[in-house]
Amino acid sequence: MNGGRLYGVGLGPGDPELVTVKAARLVAAAPVVAYHSARHGRSIARSIAAPYLRPEQIEEALVYPVTTEDSADYRGVIEEHYDAWAARLAAHLDAGRDVVVLCEGDPLFYGSYMHMHKRLSTRYRTEVVPGVTSVAGASAVLGRPLVERDEILTVLPGTLDADVLAERLATTDSAAVMKLGRTFGKVRDALERAGRLDEAWYVERATTAGERVAPLSDVDPATVPYFSIALLPSRVHDETAARLAETPPDAGHEGEVVVVGLGPAGRDWLTPEAQAALAAADDLVGYGPYLARVPHNPRQRRHASDNRVEAERAEFALSLARDGRRVAVVSSGDPGVFAMAAAVLEVAAEPQWKDLPVRVLPGLTAAQAVASRVGAPLGHDFCVLSLSDRLKPWDVITARLEAAARADLVIAVYNPGSKSRTWQVEAAKAVLLRHRAADTPVVVGRDVGGPQESVRVVRLADLEPSEVDMRTLLIVGSSQTRRLDRDGSAPVVWTPRRYPA
Numbered sequence: 001m002n003g004g005r006l007y008g009v010g011l012g013p014g015d016p017e018l019v020t021v022k023a024a025r026l027v028a029a030a031p032v033v034a035y036h037s038a039r040h041g042r043s044i045a046r047s048i049a050a051p052y053l054r055p056e057q058i059e060e061a062l063v064y065p066v067t068t069e070d071s072a073d074y075r076g077v078i079e080e081h082y083d084a085w086a087a088r089l090a091a092h093l094d095a096g097r098d099v100v101v102l103c104e105g106d107p108l109f110y111g112s113y114m115h116m117h118k119r120l121s122t123r124y125r126t127e128v129v130p131g132v133t134s135v136a137g138a139s140a141v142l143g144r145p146l147v148e149r150d151e152i153l154t155v156l157p158g159t160l161d162a163d164v165l166a167e168r169l170a171t172t173d174s175a176a177v178m179k180l181g182r183t184f185g186k187v188r189d190a191l192e193r194a195g196r197l198d199e200a201w202y203v204e205r206a207t208t209a210g211e212r213v214a215p216l217s218d219v220d221p222a223t224v225p226y227f228s229i230a231l232l233p234s235r236v237h238d239e240t241a242a243r244l245a246e247t248p249p250d251a252g253h254e255g256e257v258v259v260v261g262l263g264p265a266g267r268d269w270l271t272p273e274a275q276a277a278l279a280a281a282d283d284l285v286g287y288g289p290y291l292a293r294v295p296h297n298p299r300q301r302r303h304a305s306d307n308r309v310e311a312e313r314a315e316f317a318l319s320l321a322r323d324g325r326r327v328a329v330v331s332s333g334d335p336g337v338f339a340m341a342a343a344v345l346e347v348a349a350e351p352q353w354k355d356l357p358v359r360v361l362p363g364l365t366a367a368q369a370v371a372s373r374v375g376a377p378l379g380h381d382f383c384v385l386s387l388s389d390r391l392k393p394w395d396v397i398t399a400r401l402e403a404a405a406r407a408d409l410v411i412a413v414y415n416p417g418s419k420s421r422t423w424q425v426e427a428a429k430a431v432l433l434r435h436r437a438a439d440t441p442v443v444v445g446r447d448v449g450g451p452q453e454s455v456r457v458v459r460l461a462d463l464e465p466s467e468v469d470m471r472t473l474l475i476v477g478s479s480q481t482r483r484l485d486r487d488g489s490a491p492v493v494w495t496p497r498r499y500p501a
Contacts, residue, residue, distance in 0.1 A: 388415035475493075
């Protein structure tokens with residue numbers, strides 16, 4: 001096919017802001033813009049598109065010569081004009097000029113464009129740009145869905161025979177009746193015969209400045225224009241909405257506590273399950289810096305606290321749940337790894353809380369995050385150990401560290417140091433060097449996933465305790481852990497899955 005391209009462009013129900021981005025672009029770029037109008041010359045489609053038109057564009061006004069009440073042979077007369085209009089547009093297309101035919105609503109939904117489409121689409125390249133239908137616009141203006149669940153929507157032209165209208169309206173779930181104007185009286189009578197008049201709504205010139213919405217039974221037939229619609233909205237929606245109006249949204253709602261793992265940093269590390277729990281919560285409880293990672297929602301109450309009051313935080317969350325609140329207790333990484341899940345469950349085991357539901361949602365751990373940055377250092381047996389001696393004696397930590405080192409496990413070390421704990425890393429290093437070679441790879445990961453992320457791989461003998469803090473995690477390799485240095489990029493560290501016999 002040669003020549004220009006024909007576009008049928010839907011402009012929506014009337015509001016120029018409901019014109020799609022694509023439609024606006026095509027209208028503004030087209031050399032030729034065509035539109036239909038009645039004999040008075042005013043075109044609704046052109047008025048919608050006016051913000052996007054340019055003075056230098058060629059405009060083809062396709063003026064209807066008659067209306068149905070003015071002609072005994074309306075169909076014959078109008079078909080002749082469709083042929084003539086198609087020939088006018090074909091002349092532009094043959095000359096290589098693209099033509100945009102404007103159409104209110106959607107071009108292929110009772111749209112005037114379709115008459116050009118069936119005459120020209122077999123001869124020229126053609127594209128149809130859908131638009132918001134008048135039915136969709138009227139439903140939105142009414143603020144009532146047309147169908148819900150398994151309901152069936154029937155779209156009817158008001159020009160149908162009265163008996164057919166009444167029969168269709170009586171047997172369908174929901175309906176939209178178009179082409180009112182002079183047919184309005186017949187449509188109203190059909191709704192009454194179908195026993196549906198009390199359900200029916202009238203929407204005129206939806207989404208425009210002249211918009212009017214009213215119960216259909218209250219509308220004077222003499223005031224009804226062609227661009228209006230009769231609607232029978234969803235019965236299911238009306239029934240469920242009525243029941244909901246009688247019941248407060250939170251009636252019978254049971255409170256619960258959900259302990260949520262946020263992952264090591266940022267939304268990208270958050271699981272969909274955890275994200276859904278955070279969105280559903282009424283209250284968010286947690287250590288201040290972790291709570292700050294959850295986007296603010298004015299519907300929710302936030303309760304930040306210090307990191308050293310885990311039991312108090314857990315009891316507070318449970319007390320909120322007892323009052324019917326949905327509470328999310330946030331925790332960095334995975335809540336079950338040196339985090340809030342154990343604290344909440346320990347308090348929840350007390351008699352006064354035992355009937356309150358508590359759920360734990362996993363999160364990506366810091367060990368996994370750090371390991372991923374260098375490869376697979378946790379590829380074989382490993383253990384996870386905290387160097388913090390706030391909740392257990394240092395001699396217990398030393399004994400466990402010694403046992404893990406003797407067992408030749410890769411060791412992920414949490415809480416290695418802080419401002420007040422400055423000697424533990426050096427002491428742990430000394431224990432490890434009694435069982436590991438000096439050149440054992442150690443991954444030093446800090447703020448992984450955060451803005452100050454730093455990941456290095458050093459020899460165990462070169463591990464510098466002063467460079468380690470609470471935001472750092474260490475992964476100490478086993479005797480089998482391997483390091484591969486590559487030119488211009490970070491080293492790769494992995495522990496083979498096969499252990500030598």
